[in-house]
Amino acid sequence: DTAVSQTPKYLVTQMGNDKSIKCEQNLGHDTMYWYKQDSKKFLKIMFSYNNKELIINETVPNRFSPKSPDKAHLNLHINSLELGDSAVYFCASSQAGAPQFQHFGDGTRLSIL
């Protein structure tokens, strides 16, 4: 059983398009996250939601908008894609509370042409 699943795994699209990446977790966790793996391979937090409420919102362009319809889902919508958005995006989840392990999805590789 996949614990944290992201779709699609690969996304190739043109500059200027709008795209979404979906994330679902079946672990019953309260908190979900989006990370971006940058060109130097660092994982950097973008957003965190706890029980559908935004709790962490890093300095990312407002073209990125997370949406959490319920606590098991956290989708990432990106408007007007730019070349610099090319990266691998990881979704993760954890039980509420900072010291808890985070469980990661397999990542979505986004390539902007």
Next chain:
Amino acid sequence: ILNVEQSPQSLHVQEGDSTNFTCSFPSSNFYALHWYRWETAKSPEALFVMTLNGDEKKKGRISATLNTKEGYSYLYIKGSQPEDSATYLCAFCNQGGKLIFGQGTELSVKP
């Protein structure tokens, strides 16, 4: 700006060697320190979460220690095996619950 630094960036060892890596993190606003194992084409997998100064955790041949006063953690692998080859990530968790990851130590174990 909070920096989490890991060293070395990469490490090549022979099967059977024991090895260790370092994670340095800010000693203020500390809440927890995470270690993850990340194999190529897979997702990061949690190894340890440590919260108290002096914590030591062990999982099979892998163990970790924590010094929150001086801001470092060591990860040890005893008798490395080829299947231990992966990138080992540490992440500093602050009081606000945000994880700040290091760049990782890439371990390659040759048979």
